[in-house]
Amino acid sequence: xxxxxxxxxxxxxxxxxxxxxxxxxxxxxxxxxxxxxxxxxxxxxxxxxxxxxxxxxxxxxxxxxxxxxxxxxxxxxxxxxxxxxxxxxxxxxxxxxxxxxxxxxxxxxxxxxxxxxxxxxxxxxxxxxxxxxxxxxxxxxxxxxxxxxxxxxxxxxxxxxxxxxxxxxxxxxxxxxxxxxxxxxxxxxxxxxxxxxxxxxxxxxxxxxxxxxxxxxxxxxxxxxxxxxxxxxxxxxxxxxxxxxxxxxxxxxxxxxxxxxxxxxxxxxxxxxxxxxxxxxxxxxxxxxxxxxxxxxxxxxxxxxxxxxxxxxxxxxxxxxxxxxxxxxxxxxxxxxxxxxxxxxxxxxxxxxxxxxxxxxxxxxxxxxxxxxxxxxxxxxxxxxxxxxxxxxxxxxxxxxxxxxxxxxxxxxxxxxxxxxxxxxxxxxxxxxxxxxxxxxxxxxxxxxxxxxxxxxxxxxxxxxxxxxxxxxxxxxxxxxxxxxxxxxxxxxxxxxxxxxxxxxxxxxxxxxxxxxxxxxxxxxxxxxxxxxxxxxxxxxxxxxxxxxxxxxxxxxxxxxxxxxxxxxxxxxxxxxxxxxxxxxxxxxxxxxxxxxxxxxxxxxxxxxxxxxxxxxxxxxxxxxxxxxxxxxxxxxxxxxxxxxxxxxxxxxxxxxxxxxxxxxxxxxxxxxxxxxxxxxxxxxxxxxxxxxxxxxxxx
Ligand SMILES: Nc1nc2c(ncn2[C@@H]2O[C@H](COP(=O)(O)OP(=O)(O)OP(=O)(O)O)[C@@H](O)[C@H]2O)c(=O)[nH]1
Ligand SMILES: [Mg+2]
Numbered sequence: 001x002x003x004x005x006x007x008x009x010x011x012x013x014x015x016x017x018x019x020x021x022x023x024x025x026x027x028x029x030x031x032x033x034x035x036x037x038x039x040x041x042x043x044x045x046x047x048x049x050x051x052x053x054x055x056x057x058x059x060x061x062x063x064x065x066x067x068x069x070x071x072x073x074x075x076x077x078x079x080x081x082x083x084x085x086x087x088x089x090x091x092x093x094x095x096x097x098x099x100x101x102x103x104x105x106x107x108x109x110x111x112x113x114x115x116x117x118x119x120x121x122x123x124x125x126x127x128x129x130x131x132x133x134x135x136x137x138x139x140x141x142x143x144x145x146x147x148x149x150x151x152x153x154x155x156x157x158x159x160x161x162x163x164x165x166x167x168x169x170x171x172x173x174x175x176x177x178x179x180x181x182x183x184x185x186x187x188x189x190x191x192x193x194x195x196x197x198x199x200x201x202x203x204x205x206x207x208x209x210x211x212x213x214x215x216x217x218x219x220x221x222x223x224x225x226x227x228x229x230x231x232x233x234x235x236x237x238x239x240x241x242x243x244x245x246x247x248x249x250x251x252x253x254x255x256x257x258x259x260x261x262x263x264x265x266x267x268x269x270x271x272x273x274x275x276x277x278x279x280x281x282x283x284x285x286x287x288x289x290x291x292x293x294x295x296x297x298x299x300x301x302x303x304x305x306x307x308x309x310x311x312x313x314x315x316x317x318x319x320x321x322x323x324x325x326x327x328x329x330x331x332x333x334x335x336x337x338x339x340x341x342x343x344x345x346x347x348x349x350x351x352x353x354x355x356x357x358x359x360x361x362x363x364x365x366x367x368x369x370x371x372x373x374x375x376x377x378x379x380x381x382x383x384x385x386x387x388x389x390x391x392x393x394x395x396x397x398x399x400x401x402x403x404x405x406x407x408x409x410x411x412x413x414x415x416x417x418x419x420x421x422x423x424x425x426x427x428x429x430x431x432x433x434x435x436x437x438x439x440x441x442x443x444x445x446x447x448x449x450x451x452x453x454x455x456x457x458x459x460x461x462x463x464x465x466x467x468x469x470x471x472x473x474x475x476x477x478x479x480x481x482x483x484x485x486x487x488x489x490x491x492x493x494x495x496x497x498x499x500x501x502x503x504x505x506x507x508x509x510x511x512x513x514x515x516x517x518x519x520x521x522x523x524x525x526x527x528x529x530x531x532x533x534x535x536x537x538x539x540x541x542x543x544x545x546x547x548x549x550x551x552x553x554x555x556x557x558x559x560x561x562x563x564x565x566x567x568x569x570x571x572x573x574x575x576x577x578x579x580x581x582x583x584x585x586x587x588x589x590x591x592x593x594x595x596x597x598x599x600x601x602x603x604x605x606x607x608x609x610x611x612x613x614x615x616x617x618x619x620x621x622x623x624x625x626x627x628x629x630x631x632x633x634x635x636x637x638x639x640x641x642x643x644x645x646x647x648x649x650x651x652x653x654x655x656x657x658x659x660x661x662x663x664x665x666x667x668x669x670x671x672x673x674x675x676x677x678x679x680x681x682x683x684x685x686x687x688x689x690x691x692x693x694x695x696x697x698x699x700x
Contacts, residue, residue, distance in 0.1 A: 001356060001363065004075040006282040006303065006371040010274055011077045011328070013094040015122065016104035017114030018060060018083030021134035021261055023047045025104060026067050026080045028261035032191045033069035033271055036358060039190065039264070048359035049080035054462055062459055064090040064314055066326065066357040066373060071271040076278075077373045083114045085663070086453035088403045089435030090314075093384070095121055096400040097313040097328045097373060100128040100248075100278040103154075107133045107141035107167070107258070110149035113663040119154045128248040128279055132270060133258040136164050136171045143167060143258060150256070159217045160256040161244075162269065163210055165203065174258065174266050175199055175207055177214050178237050185265045192264035215240065221247040245277050281371025287330055289387075292343035292394035300331045300397070305370050307393040308332030308340060312386045313400070317428045319467055322378040326357065327388060329374065330397060335367045343394035347381040351388075383431045402434045405450035406667070407654045409457055410477040411438075412446070418470055422447065425468035429460055436460055444478035453654055479648045480602060481556040481685060482674055487596035488513045490566075493543075493587025495579050506579030508532060508540045509567035510587045512595045515560045517674060521545065524564040532568040536580040540565050543584020552589075552597035554686035555693065559600070559674075563588070599682035602647040605672040608657065609638040610665040617660050625649035626678075638664070644672060648681075 014022045027048045030036040040046035045056035049065035061082035068077045079098050081091035095101060101122040105115055122129050133146045143164050150158045165173030165182065173184040173194070182203070183194035199207050219229040222243045229235060247253030257273060259266020286299040289309070300309055314326040336354040341347070355362035355375050368374045382388065385399045413422050426438040426449070436457075437450040451457045457474055464470045490511040497504040515522060523541045532540070541563075548558040568583070606627070610618040615632075619641065622629060627645040634640075650669060657665045677685065 001070070001075075001365060003365075003367065004369060004372065006305075006369050007280045008074045009077065009280055009369070009371045010074060010100070010278045011079070011098040011281065011371070011373060012274055012278055013079040013081055013091075013098035013101045013122075014104060015081050015091060015095065015101050015118035016083055016134075017106070017109070017112035017118075020083060020104045020106040020109065020112070020115070022083065022104050023050050023061050023080050025132065025134060025261040026078045028264050028267050029076075029078065029271060030067050030069050030358070032264050032267040033071045035069045036067070041262075049078075051360040053466060054459055060084060062087055062090070063316075064094045065359060066375075067359055068356060068373075069271065072275045074275045074280075075372075076271070076274050079373075081118075084455060085114060085117065086451070086456035086459075088117070088452060089433060091118060092121060092403060093313045093400055095125060095127065097311070097326075098127070099281055099284060099371075100130065102130050102132055102274070104132050104134050105146050105150060106138075107136050107143055107146050108138045110142075110146050111153045116153060123251075126251060128251075128277075129254050130248070130273065130277060131158055131254060131256040133256065134261060136167065136258050136265070137169065137260040137263050139168055141168045141171065147256065155254055157252060158254045158256050159214055160210055160258075161214060161273070162257045162266070163203075163206060164258050165200065171260060171263075171265070174269060175203060176269060177207070177211050178240060180207075180211070183269070185263070189264065192267045194265075217253065218243050218247065221250070221252045241276055245279075248277060249279060249283070287397060289395045289397045292389075292396050298395055300395070302331050302370055305333060306331040308334055308338070308388075308390050309393075309395055309397065310334070310340075310388045311397050312382060312384055312388065315382070315384045315432050317432050317467070319428075323382075323432075324362075324375055324377050325379050325382055326373065326375045329368055329370050329372050331370050333367060333369050334374065336364065340388045341391045341394055342379075342382050342386055342388055344396060345381050345386065348391070349379045349382055349388065351376045351379075353377055384434055403452060404668075405435060405437050406452055407454065407457070408448050408450045408477055409454070410444075410446040410475040411449045411461070411472050412475045414471040414473070418472075419447075421468065421470050422464070422472060425464050425470050428468070429463060433460075441480070443480045446475075446478055448477055449474075453658075454652070476651055481554065481677075482600040483551050483553050483556050483558045483597055484517075484560045484600055484676075485512055485514045485552075485558070485592070485595040486598050486676075487594070489591050489594035491587060491591040491594065493583040493585065493590060495582035495586055496574075498574075503571075503574040504576065504579040504582070505571035505574035506536070506539075506576070506581070506583035507569045508565050508580065508583045508587050510540075510544065510584075510591055511562075511564040511566060512588075512591045513562045513564070514595075515562050517560055519560050521548065521559065522562040524562060526564055526566045527568065532565070532570055532580070533575075536570065536575065536577060537565065539577040539580035540568075540584040540587075543581035543586075544588045546581070547585040547588035547592075552592035552595075553599050553682060555689045556599065558592070558597070561595075599677045599685060600674040601677045601681070601685075603644050603672050603675045604647050604650060604669040606643050606645050606650075606667060606669045608641045608643065608665065608667040609635060610641065610657070610661050611638055614661045614665065615639055615641075618657065618665065621656060621660060625653070626681075645669075646675075646677070647671075 031039040079094040081094040175182045219225040282303040309330045310327040312327045316324045387396045494507040544563045627643045630642040
């Protein structure tokens with residue numbers, strides 16, 4: 001590959017809802033440009049950017065993947081992002097590494113949840129955006145509807161610069177509004193060859209309408225142009241394009257194109273527009289960064305090279321290959337084999353085998369210029385979201401904010417003894433995918449994994465097996481129930497044994513009383529007159545605590561209570577710490593029964609965001625989950641519902657919410673407090689716990 005300087009580079013993230021045709025589009029663009037030699041397909045598992053075994057098997061994108069095309073003396077780096085929201089972290093990383101977004105909207109489905117979400121992500125970053133209406137050849141394709149959908153749901157600043165000739169199975173050409181020419185595609189064409197003809201007479205009226213709209217909208221963004229336009233002067237194609245590019249940069253115009261990637265119709269025009277309208281990294285304002293080791297902000301000038309700085313936007317760990325690191329050069333040029341520095345980790349890294357990426361292929365290059373995307377393998381200690389710079393100029397650039405995990409499940413290994421392997425592998429997987437988290441919960445004795453959705457966690461389980469040879473499966477997380485007392489009672493615990501020689505003797509009287517929620521455990525020693533010698537009192541306390549840990553209702557730890565030891569007796573010879581501990585245990589068991597023990601369950605504070613249309617069903621579902629609705633309020637286009645819901649009822653909630661709201665609803669949950677469970681629930685939990693204990697016994 002030839003060398004591309006900063007001004008000849010375009011970094012474009014291809015974003016949109018699942019199955020809108022992003023991967024097919026990236027493949028077609030690379031094929032039509034001649035950069036890749038074969039026109040792959042998602043269905044056959046041969047698409048350029050869906051190459052991992054997971055993706056080939058499932059036929060949708062899971063990972064952010066890179067390709068590049070060489071077109072019109074420029075190199076366009078394309079970042080193919082997954083549309084499924086479970087993998088939003090990858091898509092966000094893709095946007096972060098790009099300078100512009102190509103928002104793909106299916107001509108058959110119009111604007112969907114994923115389109116809206118990625119649109120907002122791009123908007124937050126103030127990125128120039130272009131629309132591409134995909135699948136124009138598909139049954140029920142409707143260009144007008146897609147355009148109207150975008151105007152109504154995303155932005156009124158969208159403006160078509162192309163219109164299709166025919167739709168669905170009839171789709172066979174595209175009229176270019178700038179050139180006022182029509183491309184009629186040759187049937188059976190492999191790389192989008194066309195005949196260029198005049199605008200067909202039956203399309204003249206439609207062309208005039210769209211052309212008028214285009215030119216007016218462009219003129220509106222530029223005072224000089226509008227004056228000339230109103231004065232009846234002609235505006236040239238170049239002037240219009242320049243104004244459009246400037247308008248895109250200011251977020252005032254979003255051009256819309258269309259085509260069919262499967263048939264390769266419209267690919268050439270789209271490539272040309274990406275080159276002409278998307279910004280080069282040299283067009284960007286300086287980036288705010290921080291000098292490492294000082295609080296001083298520094299400006300990273302991207303246009304003029306400067307010292308080397310790069311941001312790592314993705315790492316993939318391959319156990320037998322080592323880690324592959326993908327980065328974007330923010331400033332400076334980079335030569336193969338360069339020594340760089342990861343300042344926060346104090347790690348010197350050598351960038352060997354500097355490569356450009358085309359799907360799964362990595363082609364070594366001697367150097368890359370500022371703004372370009374590259375990859376290297378086998379770095380020592382560099383992870384996703386790190387900054388690479390130089391020892392002479394150590395800096396750190398802002399990190400990408402990763403989406404928070406939404407669901408939590410337990411993971412269980414098949415083979416006993418693989419737990420260590422599991423935690424090493426989970427750590428590696430977290431490093432490559434920061435939206436995936438894990439932790440071991442001692443309280444419930446399970447490893448918990450957290451992610452964006454069930455699909456996400458299933459993919460992680462697949463990777464565990466494929467990459468690390470750990471066979472595991474997802475399981476229902478155990479709920480950390482607790483118990484407490486609602487009443488007060490007192491009673492005796494007496495441990496007395498006479499077996500031949502020295503006996504055992506311990507005797508105590510205790511009172512149990514509830515404490516406010518969250519107080520924990522309190523022990524009160526009110527023994528007077530030495531009826532229990534001082535040295536044995538801690539043993540009574542210990543016995544009570546031991547028994548409390550084993551529960552009074554369903555075998556869960558008893559919390560928030562006070563135990564008072566107020567009377568007892570001892571024996572000069574037979575008393576011992578052991579005997580008094582036993583007495584404590586017996587006393588607790590006897591008194592706990594009489595102190596109205598109850599089961600407590602964790603309650604989550606939940607915020608659900610749902611569209612108005614599904615509000616009734618979402619609330620009904622929450623009530624069915626024993627949810628207590630606290631209130632609702634409008635939040636943009638969605639309604640926010642605040643509710644308290646028992647954790648045990650939240651299992652698979654994300655799947656349910658997704659299905660009720662057709663993917664539009666989201667939620668956020670966090671632990672709020674422990675509350676008493678209704679008796680019927682407590683009885684069920686106790687029965688389950690008993691069964692579990694029996695099974696454990698059997699295994700022994
Ligand atoms: N008829 C037709 N089908 C297409 C076209 N582009 C994509 N498809 C089909 O639509 C389906 C989804 O295409 P993908 O390219 O995987 O869509 P995607 O946007 O990458 O999907 P995710 O990776 O899940 O976000 C596949 O079955 C494609 O074959 C097209 O231009 N015409
Ligand atoms: Mg895809």
